[in-house]
Amino acid sequence: MKRHSIIASAVELGFLSIAGVAFSHGSGDDQSKIDLVVNTPTEAVSREEGLSAWDRIYAVASHPRCSNCHVDESNIPMWSGPSYGKTRPHGMNINAGISRIGIESIPCSTCHMQSTVPNDIAHGAPHTGHAWMLAPVEFAWFGKSSAEICEQMSDPARNGGRDGDGLVQHIIHDAEIEAFIVWGFNPGGGREAAPGSMQEHLDDMVLWTAAGMPCPAE
Numbered sequence: 208m209k210r211h212s213i214i215a216s217a218v219e220l221g222f223l224s225i226a227g228v229a230f231s232h233g234s235g236d237d238q239s240k241i242d243l244v245v246n247t248p249t250e251a252v253s254r255e256e257g258l259s260a261w262d263r264i265y266a267v268a269s270h271p272r273c274s275n276c277h278v279d280e281s282n283i284p285m286w287s288g289p290s291y292g293k294t295r296p297h298g299m300n301i302n303a304g305i306s307r308i309g310i311e312s313i314p315c316s317t318c319h320m321q322s323t324v325p326n327d328i329a330h331g332a333p334h335t336g337h338a339w340m341l342a343p344v345e346f347a348w349f350g351k352s353s354a355e356i357c358e359q360m361s362d363p364a365r366n367g368g369r370d371g372d373g374l375v376q377h378i379i380h381d382a383e384i385e386a387f388i389v390w391g392f393n394p395g396g397g398r399e400a401a402p403g404s405m406q407e408h409l410d411d412m413v414l415w416t417a418a419g420m421p422c423p424a425e
């Protein structure tokens with residue numbers, strides 16, 4: 208039944224793919240534009256195809272550009288990935304607190320401005336179109352296995368109440384406002400990007416959710 212409703216709603220989304228979904232933002236001078244197309248599968252997606260789409264989603268989710276913000280209840284953002292040298296907690300003793308935006312000490316916005324104009328300077332604090340903050344604690348991915356992240360992301364009780372469509376829409380919404388996922392694929396400042404592209408990540412999410420969100424064994 209569950210699988211059915213996912214396929215039905217993927218078909219509803221499908222009509223969008225005929226015209227394509229284009230997002231254009233900023234002032235008239237701003238050339239930034241993200242074109243995304245929801246490539247709805249025309250046939251049922253097998254479990255194997257779903258699992259290989261998941262492997263690619265995991266490669267993105269576990270990448271430092273994503274997992275450095277998706278951290279546990281210590282509320283400490285991470286600095287990790289080749290551009291940071293060794294993996295370590297965010298410099299300057301930053302702690303996001305239970306608020307996850309640092310209102311208990313120094314707000315993230317002190318340095319991470321909300322702006323679609325990127326901060327491309329090496330070692331500058333990244334900017335996005337969404338206020339910078341840690342992901343909710345139940346979305347913690349840092350140091351977690353593929354199976355663990357998969358179970359979390361497919362569980363509405365721990366993913367912000369989202370079904371398959373909700374996860375697909377989350378990516379589209381991120382593109383609309385040029386938020387964290389957009390940034391992860393184009394982080395600037397000499398940081399290495401998350402693997403693949405925003406479109407490929409969306410394609411994989413459409414495939415994985417259409418397959419009923421299969422997860423690898425531990």
Ligand code: HEC
Nearest residue numbers: 271272275276284302303308309315318330331332340341
């Ligand atoms: C005092 C300034 C400052 C504050 C406050 C601050 N940051 Fe940062 N943050 C930076 C700088 C600068 C960098 C980039 C460091 C670099 O590239 O070497 C950074 C990088 C990061 C990164 C790594 C991004 C990546 O490349 O993967 C994360 C995650 C992060 N900050 C989260 C937060 C969160 C969450 C808060 C609020 C709780 C916060 N920061 C508050 C200055 C700050």
Ligand code: HEC
Nearest residue numbers: 268272273276340341342343346360366367387388391401
């Ligand atoms: C600046 C910190 C930050 C970065 C970097 C970041 N996220 Fe998030 N993420 C968040 C916040 C905050 C939320 C909660 C927003 C919501 O639920 O609408 C979130 C929610 C999510 C969700 C919702 C469902 C779930 O199970 O977690 C997904 C999926 C997600 N992020 C994927 C990504 C991917 C993929 C990347 C890298 C390309 C990424 N995020 C990078 C902060 C971040």
